[in-house]
Amino acid sequence: MNLLFRQINSEDIDWILSHTKLSDPIHVSGLEGGWDNANILLKFSNGSKFVLKAWFANEIPEVERVVERHLHLQEHGIPTVVPVLLDNHGLLAKKDGFAWTLMPYIEGGFLGNDSESMESLGEVLARMHCIPKADCFPNEYRMGFSLFERVIFLCKEKGWSLNFLDILAKEASFLRDNLPSDLPNGVLHGDLFPDNIIGSEGSVNAILDLEEAWIGPLCFDIVMAFVGFCWEEGVPISSRWCSLIRGYQSVRSLSDEEFYAMPIMHRYATLAIACWRFWKHNLSIPNKELAGRYLEMVDRVGLEFDFSEGLE
Structure with a gap:
């Protein structure tokens, strides 16, 4: 199977959440945007929302560099989003030869042109x-x-x-x-x-x-x-x-x-x-x-x- 077209399944969700203190999500849905990597929105009973991203189109070292870039922007006050810290994994986890990240969901939509x-x-x-x-x-x-x-x-x-x-x-x-x-x-x-x-x-x-x-x-x-x-x-x-x-x-x-x-x-x-x-x-x-x-x-x-x- 070409993993580029693989979908995130319930086992993937359980696996990533096992490295956090989060409970089971009450709602799971897909997200718009992106051509290659899979993104799903997880909603929890306490009102929090997170995005699980499977980096199917990127090599793990490249994902690590991309995460570093987001950290660099955040450290200098530029609005962006960085992954949450996962138990025993750092900011990304590795599964099936790919990088996986869990990020806080940013409210809003695609920026308008007004x-x-x-x-x-x-x-x-x-x-x-x-x-x-x-x-x-x-x-x-x-x-x-x-x-x-x-x-x-x-x-x-x-x-x-x-x-x-x-x-x-x-x-x-x-x-x-x-x-x-x-x-x-x-x-x-x-x-x-x-x-x-x-x-x-x-x-x-x-x-x-x-x-x-x-x-x-x-x-x-x-x-x-x-x-x-x-x-x-x-x-x-x-x-x-x-x-x-x-x-x-x-x-x-x-x-x-x-x-x-x-x-x-x-x-x-x-x-x-x-x-x-x-x-x-x-x-x-x-x-x-x-x-x-x-x-x-x-x-x-x-x-x-x-x-x-x-x-x-």
Whole structure:
């Protein structure tokens, strides 16, 4: 059986709870979000709620690094969630060759895209960009050039000839030659989409899913948030961008060089999401219904936007 598609069962729940002081849950349900790893919500009679996560898509050492990243954010006052301490296991347990974590449930839903939510996201991002770097964050973006090269190689092996591969190779070459290398850098999230940010009433409650986090140019993360939050039906929404930047600059001012770099950083971020979606739904776990999902981002790669609007 492919464990990537395995579901969490009652035996798994009993096993993880045996390493805590929690009683049997009164209600168990699935959670939205995530493509590979399994998440279920456990509700208890005292009103507490926890999320059991089985990391079926990640090697245990990588999960350990991801947990370290969440701890690093929490230690520096960035809203996130860290696993509870399990008896004799630490912050994660190992079963069937996979890592398992139990985390407090954060109330709220996916962060909205209203003005208050965008300002809150910008403010929290700026605060995160000001924290110290740490060794648990890689210096290479996992959805960047290494993934571009891997996708091109795998498609050549399969003998696929697709227009997207030509676009990917051309754009990757352009980005390598033109991305600036002297911009302020720090801790980045790398995948700022609504399903990775929990919020309520116009405020960020928690930043989740740091698998793609890395050390890179700070303005990359800002345009990634633009990619994830500031579009509607293929059209960029200027008001959302302005709110995002207003919140960001209430904490950290952006330099002229960073604003100047945003168009090419946006191109990089958009291509990264397009490539990841192509890889996920056509190569890693083929899915006919989602196979064309990458095209939304391909259509955006060449679109221009005046990022200086955020200065108003």
